Amino acid sequence: MKLPLRMPGRRALPMPLWLQGVFELAQSAVISGLLILVPLAAVWLAGGFGDRTPDAMAQLGGQIWLLIHGVPLEVTFAAAEPDGAGTTGILSLVPLGLTLIPFLLSWRAGRRLARASYSDQLWQGVVGALGIYAVIGASVAYLSSTAEAAIQLAAGALIPLLSAGLGLVIGAYREAGAWSRLIGVDGVAWLARTSQHSRWAGSYAWSCLRAGFVALTISLGLSAVLLAVTFGFRWAEMAAVYQRLDAGIIGGSALTLAQLGFLPNLVVWTLSWASGAGFALGSGSAITPLTTSAGPLPALPVLGAVPPGTLEYGLAALAIPVLAGLLAGWWFFREGENHLDEWLEIKMEARWFTASVSTVCAAVLIGLAAGAMAAVVAWLSHASLGLGRLVDLGPNPLWVGLFIAGEVAVGVVVGYAAGPLLEREKRA
Structure with missing residues (x-):
């Protein structure tokens, strides 16, 4: 047709x-x-x-x-x-x-x-x-x-x-x-032409996949906010690099445009940092919420925003993927497509057990979806300059995927469990 x-x-x-x-x-x-x-x-x-x-x-x-x-x-x-x-x-x-x-x-x-x-x-x-x-x-x-x-x-x-x-x-x-x-x-x-069980399974899997995408999108959005705040706090260090380069108006403008092209990469690196997986700025280096260990860096103004040394507030950044998972769990609850919970409720009478199992299963699937997508964008953002230490720039996709999957899954459990409280209608 x-x-x-x-x-x-x-x-x-x-x-x-x-x-x-x-x-x-x-x-x-x-x-x-x-x-x-x-x-x-x-x-x-x-x-x-x-x-x-x-x-x-x-x-x-x-x-x-x-x-x-x-x-x-x-x-x-x-x-x-x-x-x-x-x-x-x-x-x-x-x-x-x-x-x-x-x-x-x-x-x-x-x-x-x-x-x-x-x-x-x-x-x-x-x-x-x-x-x-x-x-x-x-x-x-x-x-x-x-x-x-x-x-x-x-x-x-x-x-x-x-x-x-x-x-x-x-x-x-x-x-x-x-x-x-x-x-x-x-x-x-x-x-x-498909059976009811097939339609339920398909809509359930599709909703989990979309919830994982929601979690990744929120994580990247919050990471972009964190990156902007970091730029604001470390603007003086970035301006000092511009002054040392002395590239002129046209050269400085071209350099700024090139750095703007890498902003999405930096947002992904920020998410990797916030997840705890961290990222590398050269072989043997590690930039994580706990500490920064990096050798000499290229003279790029944007790298002046890399946090130095040990951060007392670094662990607070771990809340970003968890919060994203919480909102994704709430979104999944609002979708009303948790057909696994409906199927378990039909098969068993112990509601405390079926609700717990269905929530954990949804959290695992949504976390895996978000982790897989995060691993893909981390892989896309990884770079190599082909020389010396600078063959390893960016996050490790495998570790980013694992960290994001676990943290988002924790948030989904909380968000889905709190869904009935957040959606309760006000009494007249």
Whole structure:
């Protein structure tokens, strides 16, 4: 059955869907590339890159474009001695704030493709869009490879498809209003053919997954507030780094824009710090709520906000994931989808036992969902400069996932248990 995705009153563009997909994502690639090249050109014209040629600046822009898509570079550093051999390492540095640029442009393209197609035709536009993006990525990787930074063509073609494809699919979903419509399936009719137990199990699992997402979102929001407060308290130290760099107006502006691109990474690192897992600023370093142990750091103003030494109030930050779990447990209670509790209540009469078991099971599942998502964002925020100690920058995804899972689960138990008290109607 064909389910139309077209919006009422809108006409599809008079071109084949695959060609529209090519046009949409090629446009996204060009716009995202220009947003990188324009600031680079401004710094270059101000003399910020020495005697680099325009070709070298274009290659640097291509390398940055690939980096924001998550493509690693194999960099070679010159030897300290004239007769020595150079050092080779992997530069993996994904500024998540800048990654939002191609993601949002692809999200817009997905919405436009969904408007112009029926659900059983959408794949044509998606194939065309992802195909041209892979070609552009491979071309940029080929043209941007230098003796100092080598890029694998397969990585340049395939890795950018992750952010572009995710934006494309989510944009199409926002336009369609349901995942099933994207593949031409009548979700209501399909659910009607399943058993009641299957529907309960599905809605229960989906609610636990969404509650885990709620917990992670709240944790990141509270971590962003904590990061902003830290910036406020340590503004003097950050300003001192700016003064020592003396980069000028254009150079300082470009440096600030680059640091803004890494703000989402810093929020994830703050969450890792607040969970107790901590993060690293170089091999052998550890920045945790209890203490800071780090060697020499790069001269970046934003790193001036790293708390020094031992913190007396550090353990208070552990309340962030617990509070997020509490709110997620309350949200789960409001959803009313705890079908495991309903099933246990039918099977057993001991209400104290069934309520306890269902609450603990929900807390474990929500905690695992939040921990898995936290591990993914921690992995995305991890970085490597490919040289010396600076091959380990950021949190350990496994430890972040475990800490967040346990702390959120504790909060969910409290939040779900307090749900009836928070939702009790006021007497007239």
